[in-house]
Amino acid sequence: MSLNATYQSILEEFKQYLQTLGFADSTVYNYQGYLTQFFIYLQQRQISHIGQLNAQYCYDYFEYxxxxxNLRRTHRSLSSSHLNRTFDAIDKLCEFLHHMGNVSAPTPPKYRVNSVKTTQIKVLTKDQVKLLYDAVGHTYGYRRFQIRQPYQAVLLMILNLCYGCGLRRREVERLSLLDIDFDKSVLHIRSSKSYKDRFVPMSTSVRKHLMDFVYNHRRYFHKRPTMLFPFSHGFIANAIHILQEACNDDEIKALHIHPHLLRHSIATHLLQNGMQIEYIRRFLGHSSLDTTQLYTHIANDL
Incomplete structure (x- = not known):
């Protein structure tokens, strides 16, 4: 079934809107595909104009x-990731319609399905996190002291950003020196996974250690001079492995520790400490509260 002229025009304008916002070409292409299927669904139900769209039609489509x-895999349902990407596209469509002055358009539903079972999410205990922090001083023993200190400061920074601030690996790598406000004790995270900026608070200890790195150790590294993190993304995984090996704990050494595990861990620990789930959602930069609520189940199981 082909799209009518109205929906074709909306798709083209929506494409230009996404390009103006700086979305990747692959994302623009995929969103157009998801919305094409959505518009075909609407046409089949005699909804031939975008002005007829309301929230109920969106939810009916989600349920459908x-x-x-999955048409490509007989007898198998659509994956959670595919569903959520479709829901992302429809959220963005609703945002676009309001931007174009269509005040009767539904607000972005922000509906999502959980793509990960809580049993698949592993977290570190607070004691295990402390072991990683304590291990920093036992690393790079083969380097002379003047060089050892800056490298150890990088390891501490990785823990502070991935665990202390709950950042994703890519957010660590993209953090500019100008994105750090020591006066207000916040980090400005730009264009995160949900394409939204957010401000992440730094604890007193995180602020102190980042200031130490920026003013005393950053000058020893000459790559990426405008960025906080001086190495490519491969260094982070290697750095965490170095910390594990420096721990005098066989259980820690056997774990697969990665930046997102540290992020899962801080979210769970904040819940255990009594922080409200909405504050944790903002802290992590989740677009949907459903994603953050996964940690409620994890915390209850510990």
Whole structure:
């Protein structure tokens, strides 16, 4: 079934809107594909103009997709990631319609399905995190002291950003020196996973250690001079492995520790400490509260 002229025009304008916002070409292409299927669904139900769209039609489509089999894989349902990407596209469409002055358009539904079972998410205990912090001083023993200190400061920074601030690996790598406000004790995270900026607070200890790195150790590294993190992304995984090996604990050494595990861990620990789930959602930069609520189940199971 082909799209009518109205929906074709909306798709083209939506494409230009995404390009203006700086979305990647692959994302623009995929969003157009998801919305094409959505518009075909609407046409089949005699909804021939975008002005007829309301929230109920969106939710009906969400329910339809969750029951519909994957056409490429017989008898298998659509994956959670595919569903959530479709829901992302429809959220962005609603945002676009309001931007164009269509005040009757539904607000972005922000509906999501959980793509990860809580049993698949592992977290570190607070004692295990402390072991990693304590291990920093036992690393790079083969380097002379003047060089050892800056490298150890990088390891401490990785822990402070991935665990202390709950940042994703890419957010660590993209953090500019100008994005750090020591006066207000916040980090400005730009264009995160949900394409939104957010401000992340730094604890007193994190602020102190980052200031020490910026003013006393950053000058020893000459790559990426305008960025906080001086290395490519491969260094982070290697750095965490170095910390594990420096721990005098066989259980820690056997774990697969990565930046997102540290992020999962701080979210769970904040919940255990009594922080409200909405504050944790903002802290992590989740677009949907459903994603953050996964940690409620994890914390209850510990």
């Amino acid at each position: 997709l969750q029951k519909r089999p």
